Amino acid sequence: MTISNLVLLLVGTLMYTTPLLFAALGGVISELSGVMNIGLEGIMTFGAFTAAAVSFFSGNPFLGFFAAGLAGALLISLHAVASITFRADQTISGTAINFLGAGISVLLTKKFFHTSTSPSAPKLPSVFPKWITHHFERTTFQTLKSISIATLLAFIFVYLLYFILYKTSWGLRILATGEHPAAVDTLGISVPKVRYFCVLASGMLAGFGGAFVSISVTSSFSSIVICGQGFIALAAMIFGKWTPHGAMLSCLLFGFARECTTLFEKEGGLIPPSLLETLPYILTLMALILFVGKSAMPKADGIPYI
Amino acid sequence: MNKRDFHKKFIPIALALVGGFFVGGIFLAICGYNPISSYTAMIEGIFSRPKYIAQVIIKSTPLILTGLSVAFAFKCGLFNIGAEGQYMIGVMTATLVGTKLSLPPVVHFVVLLLLAAAAAGVWGAIAGLLKVRLGINEVVTSIMLNWIAFYLYRYIFAMPWLHVKELDASLAIQETGRSTILQGFKNTAEGRAIMANNSALSDILKTDLNFGIFVAILVIIFISYLLNTTTKGFEFRAMGINQEASRFVGMNVSWNMTLAMFIAGAIAGLAGILQVTGIYPYRMTNLAGFEGYGNEGIYIALVANCSPIGCLFSGLFFSAIKCGSTTMQSKVGTPSEIIKIITGLIIFFIAISFAYKLLIAKMKQRKESRCKGDDK
Amino acid sequence: MVGIQKSFGRHHVLKNIDFSVEKGTIHALLGENGAGKSTLMNILYGLHKQDSGDIFINGELVEIKSPKVAIEHKIGMVHQHFMLVPTFTVAQNIMLGSELTKGLGIVDFKKANREISRLSEEYGQTVNTKKKIEDMAVGMQQRVEILKALYRGAETLILDEPTAVLTPQEIKKFIENMRNLARSGKTIIMITHKLNEVKQMCDYCTVIRRGENVVTVHVDDYSEQQLASMMVGKELTFGIEKKPANPKEIKLEVQNLLVSDDRGVKRVDGVSFEVRAGEILGIAGVDENGQQELVEAITCLRKVTSGRIKINGKEIQNTSIANVIKSGIATIPEDRQKSGLVMTFSVAENILLKGYKGRPFSKYGRMNKSEINKFASRLTQKFDVRPKDCAELPVKKLSGGNQQKVVIARETSTDPDLLIAIQPTRGLDVGAIGYVHKILIEQRDKGKAVLLISLELDEIMDVADRIAVIYNGKIAAIVDAAKTSEAEIGMLMTGGGKK
Numbered sequence A: 001m002t003i004s005n006l007v008l009l010l011v012g013t014l015m016y017t018t019p020l021l022f023a024a025l026g027g028v029i030s031e032l033s034g035v036m037n038i039g040l041e042g043i044m045t046f047g048a049f050t051a052a053a054v055s056f057f058s059g060n061p062f063l064g065f066f067a068a069g070l071a072g073a074l075l076i077s078l079h080a081v082a083s084i085t086f087r088a089d090q091t092i093s094g095t096a097i098n099f100l101g102a103g104i105s106v107l108l109t110k111k112f113f114h115t116s117t118s119p120s121a122p123k124l125p126s127v128f129p130k131w132i133t134h135h136f137e138r139t140t141f142q143t144l145k146s147i148s149i150a151t152l153l154a155f156i157f158v159y160l161l162y163f164i165l166y167k168t169s170w171g172l173r174i175l176a177t178g179e180h181p182a183a184v185d186t187l188g189i190s191v192p193k194v195r196y197f198c199v200l201a202s203g204m205l206a207g208f209g210g211a212f213v214s215i216s217v218t219s220s221f222s223s224i225v226i227c228g229q230g231f232i233a234l235a236a237m238i239f240g241k242w243t244p245h246g247a248m249l250s251c252l253l254f255g256f257a258r259e260c261t262t263l264f265e266k267e268g269g270l271i272p273p274s275l276l277e278t279l280p281y282i283l284t285l286m287a288l289i290l291f292v293g294k295s296a297m298p299k300a301d302g303i304p305y306i
Numbered sequence B: 001m002n003k004r005d006f007h008k009k010f011i012p013i014a015l016a017l018v019g020g021f022f023v024g025g026i027f028l029a030i031c032g033y034n035p036i037s038s039y040t041a042m043i044e045g046i047f048s049r050p051k052y053i054a055q056v057i058i059k060s061t062p063l064i065l066t067g068l069s070v071a072f073a074f075k076c077g078l079f080n081i082g083a084e085g086q087y088m089i090g091v092m093t094a095t096l097v098g099t100k101l102s103l104p105p106v107v108h109f110v111v112l113l114l115l116a117a118a119a120a121g122v123w124g125a126i127a128g129l130l131k132v133r134l135g136i137n138e139v140v141t142s143i144m145l146n147w148i149a150f151y152l153y154r155y156i157f158a159m160p161w162l163h164v165k166e167l168d169a170s171l172a173i174q175e176t177g178r179s180t181i182l183q184g185f186k187n188t189a190e191g192r193a194i195m196a197n198n199s200a201l202s203d204i205l206k207t208d209l210n211f212g213i214f215v216a217i218l219v220i221i222f223i224s225y226l227l228n229t230t231t232k233g234f235e236f237r238a239m240g241i242n243q244e245a246s247r248f249v250g251m252n253v254s255w256n257m258t259l260a261m262f263i264a265g266a267i268a269g270l271a272g273i274l275q276v277t278g279i280y281p282y283r284m285t286n287l288a289g290f291e292g293y294g295n296e297g298i299y300i301a302l303v304a305n306c307s308p309i310g311c312l313f314s315g316l317f318f319s320a321i322k323c324g325s326t327t328m329q330s331k332v333g334t335p336s337e338i339i340k341i342i343t344g345l346i347i348f349f350i351a352i353s354f355a356y357k358l359l360i361a362k363m364k365q366r367k368e369s370r371c372k373g374d375d376k
Numbered sequence C: 001m002v003g004i005q006k007s008f009g010r011h012h013v014l015k016n017i018d019f020s021v022e023k024g025t026i027h028a029l030l031g032e033n034g035a036g037k038s039t040l041m042n043i044l045y046g047l048h049k050q051d052s053g054d055i056f057i058n059g060e061l062v063e064i065k066s067p068k069v070a071i072e073h074k075i076g077m078v079h080q081h082f083m084l085v086p087t088f089t090v091a092q093n094i095m096l097g098s099e100l101t102k103g104l105g106i107v108d109f110k111k112a113n114r115e116i117s118r119l120s121e122e123y124g125q126t127v128n129t130k131k132k133i134e135d136m137a138v139g140m141q142q143r144v145e146i147l148k149a150l151y152r153g154a155e156t157l158i159l160d161e162p163t164a165v166l167t168p169q170e171i172k173k174f175i176e177n178m179r180n181l182a183r184s185g186k187t188i189i190m191i192t193h194k195l196n197e198v199k200q201m202c203d204y205c206t207v208i209r210r211g212e213n214v215v216t217v218h219v220d221d222y223s224e225q226q227l228a229s230m231m232v233g234k235e236l237t238f239g240i241e242k243k244p245a246n247p248k249e250i251k252l253e254v255q256n257l258l259v260s261d262d263r264g265v266k267r268v269d270g271v272s273f274e275v276r277a278g279e280i281l282g283i284a285g286v287d288e289n290g291q292q293e294l295v296e297a298i299t300c301l302r303k304v305t306s307g308r309i310k311i312n313g314k315e316i317q318n319t320s321i322a323n324v325i326k327s328g329i330a331t332i333p334e335d336r337q338k339s340g341l342v343m344t345f346s347v348a349e350n351i352l353l354k355g356y357k358g359r360p361f362s363k364y365g366r367m368n369k370s371e372i373n374k375f376a377s378r379l380t381q382k383f384d385v386r387p388k389d390c391a392e393l394p395v396k397k398l399s400g401g402n403q404q405k406v407v408i409a410r411e412t413s414t415d416p417d418l419l420i421a422i423q424p425t426r427g428l429d430v431g432a433i434g435y436v437h438k439i440l441i442e443q444r445d446k447g448k449a450v451l452l453i454s455l456e457l458d459e460i461m462d463v464a465d466r467i468a469v470i471y472n473g474k475i476a477a478i479v480d481a482a483k484t485s486e487a488e489i490g491m492l493m494t495g496g497g498k499k
Helices: A003-032 A040-058 A061-085 A090-113 A130-136 A142-146 A149-167 A169-179 A181-186 A191-217 A229-239 A244-267 A279-291 B003-030 B035-047 B050-075 B083-100 B107-134 B138-157 B189-197 B199-205 B212-229 B231-241 B243-248 B253-278 B293-303 B308-332 B338-351 B353-375 C037-044 C067-072 C090-095 C109-122 C138-151 C168-183 C195-201 C224-232 C291-298 C321-326 C336-340 C347-351 C369-382 C400-413 C430-445 C457-463 C486-493
Strands: C004-007 C017-019 C026-030 C052-057 C060-062 C075-078 C156-160 C187-192 C204-209 C212-218 C250-260 C266-276 C280-284 C306-311 C329-332 C418-422 C449-454 C466-471 C474-480
Touching (some): A003 A149, A003 A169, A003 A229, A003 A244, A040 A090, A040 A191, A061 A090, A061 B338, A090 B293, A130 A142, A149 A191, A149 A244, A169 A191, A181 A191, A191 A229, A229 A244, A229 A279, A279 B107, A279 B138, B003 B035, B003 B353, B035 B050, B035 B308, B050 B083, B050 B199, B050 B212, B050 B231, B050 B308, B083 B107, B083 B138, B083 B253, B083 B293, B107 B138, B189 B199, B212 B231, B212 B253, B212 B308, B231 B243, B231 B253, B243 C336, B253 B293, B293 B308, B293 B338, B308 B338, B338 B353, C017 C212, C026 C168, C026 C195, C037 C156, C037 C187, C067 C075, C090 C109, C090 C138, C109 C138, C138 C168, C168 C187, C168 C195, C187 C195, C195 C224, C204 C224, C250 C291, C250 C449, C266 C291, C280 C430, C280 C457, C280 C486, C291 C418, C291 C449, C329 C400, C336 C400, C400 C430, C418 C430, C430 C457, C449 C457, C457 C486, C466 C486, C474 C486
Parallel strands (some): C026 C187, C026 C204, C156 C187, C280 C449, C280 C466, C329 C418
Antiparallel strands (some): C004 C017, C004 C052, C250 C266, C466 C474
């Protein structure tokens, strides 16, 4: 394996990891406050669409990226209202979000662009400024320039979330709300307020994840760009034991496995590609079987509080 | 079920359906499509020709069955999000048995049906077993298993002994293994003559007529019978409502859970089997992504309130609006994706049906206090 | 605080109650289960809203809309089920909601630990602030709850059944602590139905009965017996009529049993006893002394570390629940809604939850609804389950007492050799309690062995023939119910020796 292959492996791993990481962090914050979020997939889809459309019309990928966060928060507010105020079954309302996200995104694509794929939109820039990437040209490190700035942002969010959850009073309240909402209530803190905040933040993060797919990995939106990544993020969150750093590690593991399969396919190995592609999923399944007990889940996760 | 219970369950669902279409209509209007002409075109696309009606029934089979699979799992206290994978395993195994095995008519189909349903059942039981033995959430394992099934499907599909390059499809299932009706007859001279004289019949015969729907109805009857009159069904229902109590009275909850997931898997597999044996071209096709039957099963089960017979109607209903939406798109240009939005809205309204209950409770209270006021 | 008064609307949980507490005193709020004590205090703490009536604090009319307002008025409450986050440390739990921060919401854990340690020493409630709640004994957790209130500057402390979960030593220490707090000027309201504790620690006592307040008295002026009759509303006739026991062969034999809890802590430590046909063995003890683990081991819900459990001479430990049931053990569980009943099933289905497999109720795996309903109607009539003809009604529509009757009907209908009853009268009204006791004695007279586990000493004294006292996972002594006294049992339960 050459160095340029290793670099490629790193770049590819980060590329696959980033959208999952955004969404998984969204899952973490929502579920730690006690609201299950099975709707990540729909939010990501909607985020991907919004980012592509806004980036296309405004010509500014950053605007697209943040619009996607906003759109995610907007869509998930339905889930928040259902599960917090109306005490709905959170699995059901999450499923509704998945349908709405997919439906609205494709419908609007057809409305705006009259096809099922949006036109090519400006992409988010590289994490390295031009004068650095300039030096990479025609070296083994040339692929490094395709690391997106949003990837950096995702890892910053890991730290930020970690800090908020475990070092600040806000975090203390969020964690307590997910573990023992009645205790929080009796101390005069509003359980719904904490949960609304967390669910909306979750929508924003998952929206970012979707945006990354449509304006960094690819440059357009179609109905298949997200293709189950929201559910993988959900699994990564569980595998990461509902912590930001755990989610990061499991997303990296997953991204790594994905990139390995891509590389092996190129090289053409003994194992047929489609079997190889099951690797990330089998790996996750094995990891679940070997390492995960049922204990890590927040005690009040998924249970409406009256 | 007495009348009041029925109303209690039916009204929120009816409200959700109405609400879904209403809000969906508003959404259409905002997007610049005329909701009334769109919905009219949709209804025309369902009822205006015999062919359309036949189409609705034919396309409802996989929906009814995946819905039933999810509903049955729900009744047992399990969430079967893995119907998608089980469906694919069903299609795959059915194709293998249908192409590679040569047996007399009827026998071939029955063998194919049993083997493929068993394979899909085992696929479902894996998630059940992992939950029971290791306490891993069946939702996560099912998501993983869906993807593994997907790539396994693509792997088998690409095998040189199955793949037909020119069509980019697998070999076709032998006629002995198909579930079609009158497809042979259609092409005989006699058939052609009859079709020429009878336009309605010829219209219907042009569709992929098959007996899948009857199999689905048989399965519904079987599951209803299982749940409502057998001791095993009694255990399943008890487990679905209160696992701890079931364990406490000595029922083998672990085994029952695995078995329930096996049954749910087999039903979802059946959806795939009937699809590949009943619908032209009777081959595995190249899949770029999930077909979505698994997810559709979830809402069909929800709208049916998890009743097996309810799944029949809810499956027909959604098949109808799906078929209607294709006509709508081609006739008035409204994107068929509005169906997804309406479906999402319906699920959403079902989810917040607690709010209806709150509303009703409040109204009652108001009435009571008014009555009291009259007394004074 | 002067003059709290409120009444409740629809459910009539509280009917026009007056309640006032003097500063710096310990005031007991005495009443039976369901008398409305907790509701009253939840209103004071802002968890419920009263329909009418006013609350005055220091003579000032206040409206307590939420716990936040209650905290602002320096009221603190320790709930019966602790409001502590198990995965948090002591310090995190105490400061939750009013955290010490360095600005920007960043928690100053060092300062918080220091602050809380200081506070805990000031009130003589020493705790390790860095320890996690889930690793602490119940008594310590209660301290944390009290500190939580004091940290918020509470002047008035409401304690809901504070001693129910404590061991005898902890109770002693607890009483001492409360005394100290009162001396330092705090006001303490204690919800309880334990008379001896009222006598031991309280200055005043308000008795509530069925949502109406009966009287407020100076504790020293009244005897326990007098307080008790005020609480129940009639002269107490505790004794239940029963013939002397006629014990026969050994049905259940427990030998040197060792059982650990989920975290691997040894909870049952070398327990041996036997129960004979035709007798009721009562297991008395303060909560959390190993009763739960003992019963779970006998019913195979929990693995046994070592030792033997024999029913009719056959070993059953570490087999399966199904095997235990087959061997002839029936159990009336502690929490009927959680583990005894399938709430949306009909009464008939619940009654047959165990026997559905046998004939005539099912044949070749097919259930016979009419036989089941017939059988269920017969049992509901026999056990007087109300409303009449309820066999096809969902069991959730029945009252608590009637639900318990359904469980008892099922468990006795299998004709067991041994009937285990765990807290069988918890949350029931007086009439239903008497009925349950009668059934247990009836079963005994039919020649069944009965094992009764209860936290209510009165219940054990009334119903059991022999009493095994469990303390700290060991059987302190087994005594004859007719020849013992509450005082003796009380001593044994609290770790004291036999006199």
